[in-house]
Amino acid sequence: MLVSEATLVIGVDAMGGDYAPEAIIEGAIAAVTEGGGEFQVRLFGDEARIQTLLGDPASTKDISIVHAPDTIGMHESATAAVKTKRDASVVRMLESHRDGEVHGCVGAGNTGAMMAAATLILGRIAGIARPTIGTFFPSERGRVLVVDAGANVDSTPRHLVQFGVMGAVFVGMMLGIERPAVGLLSVGEEESKGNEAVVEAHRLMKNAPFRFVGNVEGRDILKGKADVVVCDGFIGNILLKFAESVPLFLKTKLRHAAGKGLWNRLAVGLASGTLRNIMREWDYQEHGGVPLLGVNGVAIIGHGRSTPKAVRNMIFKAREMIDRRVSEHIAASVRSFQTAAET
Amino acid sequence: MLVSEATLVIGVDAMGGDYAPEAIIEGAIAAVTEGGGEFQVRLFGDEARIQTLLGDPASTKDISIVHAPDTIGMHESATAAVKTKRDASVVRMLESHRDGEVHGCVGAGNTGAMMAAATLILGRIAGIARPTIGTFFPSERGRVLVVDAGANVDSTPRHLVQFGVMGAVFVGMMLGIERPAVGLLSVGEEESKGNEAVVEAHRLMKNAPFRFVGNVEGRDILKGKADVVVCDGFIGNILLKFAESVPLFLKTKLRHAAGKGLWNRLAVGLASGTLRNIMREWDYQEHGGVPLLGVNGVAIIGHGRSTPKAVRNMIFKAREMIDRRVSEHIAASVRSFQTAAET
Known part of the structure; x- marks a missing residue:
């Protein structure tokens, strides 16, 4: 599914979390239904499984899928896995964010992997x-x-x-x-x-x-x-x-x-x-997850036990962080600090 | 007042704490009354003030006083004060403990001063x-x-x-x-x-x-x-x-x-x-205060806001630590560890 330039798209790791993919997909459907077309969700994961779970196409017209069949387990070494598993859902999601295809990311899988992927792929804000x-x-x-x-x-x-x-x-x-x-x-x-x-x-x-x-x-x-x-x-x-x-x-x-x-x-x-x-x-x-601050983008990290409600809240939090340009403001604040320190 | 060798004596800093000396003395009276002669309390502080507050001699026959007119304030540098204020109640109390005149100490004044006095005067247990x-x-x-x-x-x-x-x-x-x-x-x-x-x-x-x-x-x-x-x-x-x-x-x-x-x-x-x-x-x-562990003796440190009840509980806790020979057991445990490490 193609998304127009103007539409806000939030990437969601469909395979991350103890109740994935069911709870994640349910939360995503709840979010887009409530959103009423104001934003879209792009699910990253096993396309066939996601498709089966999505159900009624009418209620999911604002949801797209990117096939990313691999996952990073809760006990895998995060940085190593992010570097080697190119088809992991969390890796593909952050790459899409880096490339501007999605505008923020939500993931409830291995916290270290989400952090490592966001840091390695999006990069740190200058000065952080x-x-x-x-x-x-x-x-x-x-x-x-x-x-x-x-x-x-x-x-x-x-x-x-x-x-x-x-x-x-x-x-x-x-x-x-x-x-x-x-x-x-x-x-x-x-x-x-x-x-x-x-x-x-x-x-x-x-x-x-x-x-x-x-x-x-x-x-x-x-x-x-x-x-x-x-x-x-x-x-x-x-x-x-x-x-x-x-x-x-x-x-x-x-x-x-x-x-x-x-x-x-x-x-x-x-x-x-x-x-x-x-x-x-x-x-x-x-709470709807916690933000990873200091990367060039928006990444919300969820609890492993994230329920549909938690996922829904994370998506809305990501959207709010995008709207309010939190990353851009952090970049500006750090810049002002450095300038002040140097003068 | 002289105390026989066999009698357990617990030193109490009468001048330490937000409600000192009144609350401290009241707590000491409660403890010895309840103790019924099983142990004695020695109060360190301004003798005249303590004497006035002690009241009925019948209920205080198990309380003695050591005149130590100086105090260490809550915001004084602890180590410096302990070294220079030789007549501070907490210093005199720990010296009495070192010299075997009292068998344990209780103080609710400047925590740092109590710690410094105990460490400097009693010394650390070997290996700690x-x-x-x-x-x-x-x-x-x-x-x-x-x-x-x-x-x-x-x-x-x-x-x-x-x-x-x-x-x-x-x-x-x-x-x-x-x-x-x-x-x-x-x-x-x-x-x-x-x-x-x-x-x-x-x-x-x-x-x-x-x-x-x-x-x-x-x-x-x-x-x-x-x-x-x-x-x-x-x-x-x-x-x-x-x-x-x-x-x-x-x-x-x-x-x-x-x-x-x-x-x-x-x-x-x-x-x-x-x-x-x-x-x-x-x-x-x-709780009745917290123990300072690792010194050659028994030192119970009270909250600044210690009430008579807290002081009473601290005295009983000191007595229990003396009875159970906690310091001696710590010394033995550390020794066994060192020996094991060296062999």
């Missing part, structure tokens, strides 16, 4: 040393972007500053916050507090092209003391997984409590619904 | 490079010790292994777990996952004198996948403060929810009590 993944935490005031959320370990001070640049642009463009507050995650507010990398990053951030509000502590994330919280990906990943485990922990504890007496059981039953609503903010399905 | 602070997190199965919880940043692989040694002994002796499971906090289960220090620590831990269960992730802490979770103090501190902020976050969110309709208000009201009970496990007052 390491692309990063940011993820939203809930806060008392709204939402907080924690960046890096696991893409990079052993980040240097310069990397940390760049995470701040990318996070500030992303939050600014996506949440419409004019000058988002960027905090540096540390173990105390004083600029002398932290490990070596953080102390040096603090110094560099004073001249960064974002509103730096200084160090923030672990307790400040949920308080919403900053719009963007910068940390090394080792910490970001541990924090994210810890936070995601809190709802289940509370549920288990509540269930225990419910065992003790009718009154408690009633209380717990009533509270569960309320708690569930609060916890929804921690739900990856609602 | 850096003393560490461990703190308990609640888990689905009971409790998990996260070590280091903030005493050390930029820990080397060898430091991390030693945190594991100390944590395993502490949990083994204090919770009565025979061979506690020690996990290394990382971003994936595979031994190749993590930052440089963690990957190397994983290798070293295979030969450590504790039951090493491999890497654990952020989500495994509350699940109770290990009894001891080892990490650098930068991460431990951030995790601890994040976890401590969860109850308040939920309370705020629940209050918001309660605003919307009578039914919700009822549910929230009923749930609050149940939640409060669950959250109690995160309450520093209940």
